[in-house]
Amino acid sequence: MKTVKRWLTWLTDPSYWLLKIGGVVFLTLLTLGITYQAVSYLRLRDDPRNQAFWQWAVGDPALRDDLVTVQRSRCPGAPFILPADGFVGLLYEDPRGPYSSRSPHQGIDIFSNTEPGITPVYAAYDGYITREDGWRSALIMRIPEDPQDPERQIWLYYTHMADQSGYSFIVDAFPPGTQELFVKQGTLLGYTGNYNGNSPRGVWVHLHFSIVKDDGHGRYTNELQFENTLDPSPYLGMAVNYRCEQVTIGCTEAPLCP
Numbered sequence: 001m002k003t004v005k006r007w008l009t010w011l012t013d014p015s016y017w018l019l020k021i022g023g024v025v026f027l028t029l030l031t032l033g034i035t036y037q038a039v040s041y042l043r044l045r046d047d048p049r050n051q052a053f054w055q056w057a058v059g060d061p062a063l064r065d066d067l068v069t070v071q072r073s074r075c076p077g078a079p080f081i082l083p084a085d086g087f088v089g090l091l092y093e094d095p096r097g098p099y100s101s102r103s104p105h106q107g108i109d110i111f112s113n114t115e116p117g118i119t120p121v122y123a124a125y126d127g128y129i130t131r132e133d134g135w136r137s138a139l140i141m142r143i144p145e146d147p148q149d150p151e152r153q154i155w156l157y158y159t160h161m162a163d164q165s166g167y168s169f170i171v172d173a174f175p176p177g178t179q180e181l182f183v184k185q186g187t188l189l190g191y192t193g194n195y196n197g198n199s200p201r202g203v204w205v206h207l208h209f210s211i212v213k214d215d216g217h218g219r220y221t222n223e224l225q226f227e228n229t230l231d232p233s234p235y236l237g238m239a240v241n242y243r244c245e246q247v248t249i250g251c252t253e254a255p256l257c258p
């Protein structure tokens with residue numbers, strides 16, 4: 001008690017009081033900052049999915065292989081195939097990484113255990129391919145009848161199929177300006193890459209895959225907005241929603257997650 005009193009007297013002593021208050025505020029902020037970092041670290045350490053992420057980041061190809069999902073045929077009862085082999089590391093509705101709970105991930109990221117331009121990307125379903133002028137790394141595919149709701153049309157968006165400099169890995173059959181070219185499920189579309197537009201943020205080699213809603217007039221909506229997208233889980237027969245808390249991704253029986 002005496003020490004506190006003496007300390008308070010020192011603090012409120014008019015000489016250098018501004019400097020002292022400043023110091024106390026600085027130390028308080030520093031302590032709060034360190035505590036926040038420690039709590040984040042512990043949360044990171046305890047979520048097995050973050051451990052998997054860490055395992056991937058460390059970069060040992062053998063360790064990475066344990067995380068890779070290879071599912072080249074449709075899961076039982078599901079209409080789509082997984083469009084690429086890889087570590088399904090960022091899930092639908094995922095608040096981690098560059099995303100947040102207010103603006104979660106709009107699709108799934110399938111990370112490749114290869115260099116850019118090696119891992120093939122296949123059409124997840126039958127549909128009509130469009131590649132707008134200027135699209136270096138992306139394709140969008142129109143599906144006239146949503147297999148989960150035949151009354152509506154949906155779109156499948158595939159992106160990051162170029163290297164960092166923007167060199168495209170999309171196959172020659174789909175040059176920029178391609179409109180409504182019909183392809184069957186399993187058709188080779190291109191290869192995964194690490195293109196991230198003009199953003200200075202580097203990304204790992206991956207495919208971003210999402211299901212985008214139609215605007216009701218035959219056009220696709222903005223795929224960057226979460227509300228414009230659908231959960232791919234029932235289409236793939238895999239629990240790829242962040243809320244499912246699945247660590248390794250594979251075919252899952254319905255219900256996909258509690």
Ligand SMILES: [Zn+2]
Pocket residue numbers: 090105107108109207208209
């Ligand atoms: Zn993504």
